Amino acid sequence: MVHAYILVQTEVGKAAEVALAIGQIPGVTQADDVTGPYDVIVRAESDNVDDLGRMVVAQIQGVAGITRTLTCPIVHI
Numbered sequence: 001m002v003h004a005y006i007l008v009q010t011e012v013g014k015a016a017e018v019a020l021a022i023g024q025i026p027g028v029t030q031a032d033d034v035t036g037p038y039d040v041i042v043r044a045e046s047d048n049v050d051d052l053g054r055m056v057v058a059q060i061q062g063v064a065g066i067t068r069t070l071t072c073p074i075v076h077i
Contacts, residue, residue, distance in 0.1 A: 001045055001046070001047065002045065002046050002047070002048055002049055002051075002052050002073060002074075003043065003044070003045045003073070003074040004043070004044055004045075004052055004071055004072055004073040004074060005041060005042065005043055005071075005072045005074070006041070006042040006043075006044060006056060006060060006069055006070070006071050006072070007038040007040075007041055007042075007069065007070040007071075007072065008022070008038060008039060008040035008041070008042060008060075008066055008068070008069050009037075009038055009039055009066070009067045009068040009069075010039040010040060010065045010066055010067060011065045011066075011067060014039075014064075014065035015033035015034075015039035015040055016033050017065060018033070018039070018040050018063055018064075018065045018066055019031045019032060019033040019040045019042075021063045021064075022040065022042055022060055022063055025044075025055070025059045025060060027044050027045055027046050027051075027055050028042055028043070028044045028060075029043045029044060029045055030042065030043040031043075038070075042060065044056075044060075049073065052071070052073065053071075056069060056071050
């Protein structure tokens with residue numbers, strides 16, 4: 001299982017709406033609107049890195065109001 005944080009920038013005033021929509025995507029375990037350089041922080045899980053990439057590109061980035069994402073897979077060193 002692969003877990004990741006996905007940092008999301010949105011259009012002005014869209015953070016809450018985007019967080020709500022992302023939270024409905026299968027594999028997303030948490031989506032919160034926040035303050036700072038990113039507007040939404042998402043925690044997601046998938047079976048492997050390829051599935052994670054597909055989730056981000058095909059589903060999360062397809063949510064209206066998103067301008068940029070940064071995917072940070074969790075590693076255990």
